[in-house]
Amino acid sequence: MMLKHKLKGLLGPLVAKVFHVTGLRSLFRSTREGVPILMFHNVGHPEETGYLPGHMKISEAKLRRLLGMLQKSGYRTWTMKQLMEELAEGRVPDDAVVLTFDDGYRDNHDVLLPILQSMGATATIYVQTGPMKGRLNWLHHYFWALHEIGPHELAERLAQEVEQAHLKSDLRSLPVQTDAAEYEMKRLMKYEVTPADRDAVLRNVFEALGGVDADLARDVYLGPEECRNLDKAGVEIGAHTVNHLILSSLDATQQRLEIEGSLRDLESWLGHGVASFAYPYGRTWDYDEETLSILKELGFQSATTAMPGLNDASTPRLELKRSAVNEDSDLAQVMCEVDGVYRWLDRRGLNLRAS
Ligand SMILES: [Zn+2]
Structure with missing residues (x-):
């Protein structure tokens, strides 16, 4: 098991480099039959988010580099809502990639939005609404x-x-x-x-230790005003519960409060409906059947997990896959995921994904 893991750790970046440098990866795109959804959290290194761990961050320079690579390969960024409308028509666009940002950090407004605007890109930001009322998890x-x-x-x-x-x-x-x-x-x-x-x-x-919830929340998270600015700029705002709890650990009533609470908060701030949801933590054991039925009942068009892979017409709309990207990610590997190289290899019994 250890050996297999080590081998994968060595082989993954090597194969990605070969496919990337030779341009071989682009040959897979026409047959990839699925859309990649990438998952990020913080953007840039603002002082306010200095206490958050490195795996939640990507620098401005690295994100720009990735967006440049995507553009050069002919990809367009879509919001989750746009993608769902396309899939509902039975189309799986081969030029689509979705950028998603979890939790609703203030840097998504201050740092990410100017990057998206300067590069003609868009994204979906999943906001947890509790911190905007001064409550941190x-x-x-x-x-x-x-x-x-x-x-x-x-x-x-x-x-x-x-x-x-x-x-x-x-x-x-x-x-x-x-x-x-x-x-x-x-x-x-x-x-x-x-x-x-x-x-x-x-x-x-x-x-x-001198921490104050309301102060930290104000410094670190988006407020209603920033959510409206993002929304007006064409960035989609999705829901991510109120308090970011493991939904499967809650009873039905609590789950509903968490999910519907964030939906209603966002609706009142934005003045319109919200179509997209992301599970806190996002592993398959972090939500359950009850969660799915609440999401369905509330009319969410899509829900994303943190399980890696591409999404095709048969992927359940409330259990979409996402691949995590951060400052330590190897961009050649990210591009192999986006182009469908990993999916192709995976179907032949070789899983080389980084996560
Ligand atoms: Zn989250």
Whole structure:
């Protein structure tokens, strides 16, 4: 298993480079039979989002480079809504690529919008609406505190707080290596503490360190005004729940509050309907049948996951695939996904995707 993983790690970039440099990748485009949807979060490196992890970021220069490569290869960017209308007509456009940005960060307005406008491109931004009312989710408290004091001191402080929080593992026994410690602590917080306990202990630590929800939310997230500006500029605004919780961990009533809440918030800010949705976290186990039936009932045209791959006429509209792109992504590999090289190889039993 390890060997297979290592081999894939070596082969993936190598194959992508060969297909990219020789131009071979463009031969796959006419037969790709699917549309790529790319997933991003932060754009640029504004000071305000300095505490968010690197895998959520792409620099202005790298995004421009990718958009340039897409243009040169003859691609046009579409919004999710435009793509859904096209697919509903039974057409799978071979020049389409969709850029999506999750969570609704302010840099999507300040940094991304000028890039899109200067390059004649568009995008869909999935906004979680809770932060606009001054409420941040536990992940922001976690990332912010981690940035302030590092994993080991944070674990120490959390351990003091979670004495009565039914934690299965010992926070103080984190690996010494920083990356591994961060990974392990996030896993513990996500899966081994009840959501209520986790939220409470992280909020306590965040506030003890001087964090203020309303201030951080205002600095980091889009507000209604920015959403309207983006909307007027032809960028689609989609919904991403109110509080960014794992939907499958909630009962039907809570799920509805999260999904419908963000839909109604956005409708009131934009003055029109909202057609597109993205699942928080986006893995297949992060939503369930209940989620799908609520989305259907509320009239969403599409919902995107974070499972990689292309989307064709047979891909369920409420379980569309997306490929994550960030500053560390190999653009030759991204282009192989966009052109359908990975899909072609995958169908022949060779999965070389980066994620
Ligand atoms: Zn998200």
